[in-house]
Amino acid sequence: MKEFSKFVFDVNYLIMEAPKNLNRLKAVLADASQTNKWLAEQLGKDSVTVSKWCTNTTQPDLHTLARISELLKVNLESYWLTATIGNIMTYDEYLSCAKKHLKGCKSLMDSYQSGKPTDMHVWLELYYISGYILEGLTVYSAYKLYNWPVNEDIKRRYNIPFTNATGIDFYYNRIINGNEIFPGRSVNSLSVQGHRFQDIIKSKLRSNPSFNDLPYIGNGDIDQDVEHLIDNWSPDVRYCYLGQNNPIPILNQDVIIRLIDTCNKIYVNHI
Numbered sequence: 001m002k003e004f005s006k007f008v009f010d011v012n013y014l015i016m017e018a019p020k021n022l023n024r025l026k027a028v029l030a031d032a033s034q035t036n037k038w039l040a041e042q043l044g045k046d047s048v049t050v051s052k053w054c055t056n057t058t059q060p061d062l063h064t065l066a067r068i069s070e071l072l073k074v075n076l077e078s079y080w081l082t083a084t085i086g087n088i089m090t091y092d093e094y095l096s097c098a099k100k101h102l103k104g105c106k107s108l109m110d111s112y113q114s115g116k117p118t119d120m121h122v123w124l125e126l127y128y129i130s131g132y133i134l135e136g137l138t139v140y141s142a143y144k145l146y147n148w149p150v151n152e153d154i155k156r157r158y159n160i161p162f163t164n165a166t167g168i169d170f171y172y173n174r175i176i177n178g179n180e181i182f183p184g185r186s187v188n189s190l191s192v193q194g195h196r197f198q199d200i201i202k203s204k205l206r207s208n209p210s211f212n213d214l215p216y217i218g219n220g221d222i223d224q225d226v227e228h229l230i231d232n233w234s235p236d237v238r239y240c241y242l243g244q245n246n247p248i249p250i251l252n253q254d255v256i257i258r259l260i261d262t263c264n265k266i267y268v269n270h271i
Helices: 002-007 011-017 025-031 036-043 047-054 062-072 091-110 119-145 160-166 197-205 224-231 237-241 253-268
Strands: none
Touching (some): 025 036, 025 047, 025 062, 036 047, 062 119, 091 119, 119 197, 119 253, 224 253
């Protein structure tokens, strides 16, 4: 279940809840043909500290994580080893992962210290992660609102009446034994696979009275710059902007705090 690695961020919380959710720094270093000693020198740390990270005895702080990500050219979601959640993917799992990830973002913001050279990298990471919080809330809300069976796998199972009524399926083009289950669907269809949660919100959630007072997902108040960030979010956002001096003019601590607060308001009031 590769999709769920994106939701693992709050180390202490996840280790407490699911001990298998640990970092894979040792493997990441091996993939990059680098050593503990090399990483320690790059970070100005001692080898014992890095060795403890590699054995999951301790975990690095937010700024160190950002620096490791830069040095090893990996995404933070690639840094974590995520246990799968059972053998099926229910829509409830999207809510659970959104909750964990929201808690993780809050913890990371609480530990943030300003004035570090990795600040922009941190804002990009948190912006990137916020999209998966919103995606989790969107998928959960859409499947629940339109009465998908709560214990039924949304990835492996398909439901023709459900998709005909909503336009939503996990895949944009579900093919079984060479046959299209839903002929005519394209990459622009309402799919979980496509990560265009904004389209699902605008097409299926925003007009529903259940969401009237919620920001973005409904018609509640939302700051224009936060709405702009959400509208323009995609899984590629970090890779497109990383390395530029001023990747997103409005991206700073203030707007990120308000973005995460918007995610929290939606979560607290979800259906």
